[in-house]
């Protein structure tokens with residue numbers, strides 16, 4: 369479980385990106401942060417894995433303040449998926465997926481076997497393993513991004529607009545795939561989007577943010593639907 373406890377982020381230029389945010393993202397659920405551009409979604413996400421640090425307040429991971437955990441250790445337990453999958457262009461797909469296992473010093477063969485298994489898990493043809501990222505469609509690259517984030521089986525997955533750059537039909541299938549995966553894997557997922565329909569579809573709970581970085585409401589997606 370991830371807990372935001374009165375978290376504020378003030379950037380050096382004085383911008384308050386997140387303003388006294390208190391929120392819980394329970395284990396096994398998809399918590400969606402939704403709101404317009406600039407409301408502090410990405411900032412909130414990046415404070416969880418300490419790409420940036422909170423100015424005030426605490427973020428707890430299973431009760432332990434993340435500020436007290438050194439970033440490499442912290443990130444071993446947190447997969448991160450961004451909008452443009454951010455794959456390494458000169459590495460084959462299989463090696464992109466195995467990036468973290470390689471860094472963790474897994475046996476190469478074991479890391480590759482794991483990568484191949486994940487390739488299938490995210491709905492990709494194993495024949496793509498030997499290709500390079502530029503030889504894949506945008507949707508396929510995002511699937512590889514998800515596989516890479518899952519490679520070391522982290523309990524937490526942070527997803528920052530992962531499906532926003534792909535066309536609507538592919539996006540729908542990626543969303544369905546994520547729900548199917550989550551039903552199997554039970555990760556703690558924090559998912560950022562500006563798209564309310566996506567939030568309602570994917571979220572077990574939906575946190576609506578306002579520009580200025582304040583929390584407007586935390587809702588069950590069913591109640592959002594009826595408004």
Ligand code: ADP
Pocket residue numbers: 379380381383384385403404405406407408409410411412
């Ligand atoms: P969102 O992900 O909801 O679009 P962000 O978290 O990216 O929002 O940004 C929240 C606010 O913080 C915005 O006003 C943005 O301009 C500002 N901001 C983001 N990064 C920085 C930075 N490095 N320095 C100053 N202001 C920033």
Ligand code: ADP
Pocket residue numbers: 502503504505506507508538
């Ligand atoms: P999408 O409609 O998902 O964007 P594309 O039209 O980009 O898909 O690609 C369709 C298929 O062609 C995919 O299976 C992809 O792997 C393959 N493909 C795309 N670009 C290349 C390339 N440069 N080399 C080899 N195969 C490619």
